[in-house]
Amino acid sequence: MANVQIRDLRKSFGPVETIHGVSIDVPDGAFVALVGPSGCGKSTILRLIAGLEEISGGTVSIGGKVINEVEPKHRDIAMVFQNYALYPHMTVAENMGFSMRLLGHSKAERRAAVEKAAEVLGLTEYLDRYPKQLSGGQRQRVAMGRAIVRQPQVFLFDEPLSNLDAQLRVQMRAELKALHARLKVTTLYVTHDQIEAMTMADQIVVMKDGHVIQAGPPLEIYDSPADTFVARFVGSPAMNLLSAELADGGVHIAGRRWCDAPTDRRAVQLGVRPEHLVLDPEGVPLDVDNVDPTGSETMVLGRIAGQQVTLLLRQRVAVSPGDQLTVSADPAHLHLFDPDSGRRLIPGDG
């Protein structure tokens, strides 16, 4: 096992720089998720660590050793690809034992290692099948098996669950989490699905346009987003962002004082998560546009003073489009952002 340290990492494709000096620390044995929208550079970072792309600047160290110039096969890492990248002409056992075959291990050694990994992943009965004969979930497991057999210092996962259906994804998420708890191998996990990141990782790194925007434990990021991008990206449904007026030392929307205002500001953006808006007879009016009942909760889309908001209610309410509700929020659950830069104004305030 080893920690991964990324310092001022840069990657250029021709004259275009796509990774702009990224620094990430992955402690030994930790599960860190890189999350961000498509094209933010998270997969590129993984490929740079794996050695599949050349590093343009900065360093990547594994276990304290800089590996910029080290051949991929000597970096002691295993990667699980989005499309699994299984060898189609090899059986499951051959796929999993390929790295050992290249290292010159005997057939018996290979078989023993493969069987052990197959047992962990519930693949024992599929060892003689070809990838084509397996379901998506089973293929995914084989890809993980191939990684496990190598007993690497670091696992890299590149959106491994994105090709699976929703139900299977939930199941595989739990399996991956259990696997990490069992093997305790340092893991970097790339996903664009923030729920996946929230539920699985010890640490989340939120990226945008080749920059790290915020890094920290999932709940910290959820409770104290560094800017409006993180605020909107992490959490589902996304946080409501409302333009507010400042008057008498308070933040006002629709004629109601929601919380105290920072003294040195003339304008702020108010952030409130959909589940933190509550029905309150003395609250501000909300014009209902749409109602999505999911059974366990009800999502209401509407407008407060003409601004779009989403409201997530844990109870069932008899409300339909065109109705009006009155809502408010606990000041402790409000977030304030600079309307120009999008930065958080009261750090640590949750």
Add this chain to the structure above:
Amino acid sequence: MLRRRRWRFAVMALLPTFAIFAWVRLYPIVQTLNLSLHDWNLLSKNKPFVGLSNFIELFGDRLFLTALGNTAIIAFGVMLLTIPSAMVLAGLIHYRTRSRFAGFYETSVFIPHVVSLVPAAMAWKWIFDAKLGPLNALITRLGGEPQSWLFDPYLSVLCVIILCSWQALGYAVLIFLVGFRNLPTSVYEAARLDGASGIQSFRFLSVPLLKPITLYVSVVTLISGFNVYAQAFVLASDAQGAPGRLVRVLVLDMLENSFRNYRVGYAAAEAVILLVIVLVLTGAQFALLRERNGR
């Protein structure tokens, strides 16, 4: 009603194409099959039916058996020489030379395929020439014994194989290049992380993954190998200078039987045998591909 009209439209639309196909493709084949069962001297109105006697006679014909043997050796020789070298060359062009010269390499490998056959064969005749040829000059310089390449009955077969392979290589490389370009890159990346070197990736991934392409190119090369004629005609003259006699091939034998001996039915029987060989090879290719896809 609508269905019937659609069906009628489909038939009408296909009919002209099918008619042309039947006229230029099917009719000659059927006519050849028919001729092979008859005796015909090219001029006579009478074509007496002789049953299978043409075929029976063929299998006792020393010249035909020599031609069949030579043709098979050339066809398989060309295949064995072309396929591995084409695969390696395509691999090198694809992986090693992602430079601005890649286009140049591709073109230079492909040019022999489009060059007119007879001048190319004449050039090779000069290369293989026992007295003036650069090949013997090179061998002598390296301290070897010069060979009479085009007069030795065995070496001349080898010369024909080399010429045919040189020509077939371009097409095979082109098809393999397409194959290489369609291989999934992520599989190679996974292999790199698994510790595979370039040569190991080629051996353990490219070769098995390109199997359908290899099969296709093998069969196409074999079939064109069985149709070898001009190469042997130009290269392999006998001691008296009669072209193509030293390495007698099937097509030459057919031509001689038709237009020199005026035994068209007999030559048609040879053509039928060539057709059967080609059909068996194609059938084998399809069977192997099916087996692979069924996996």
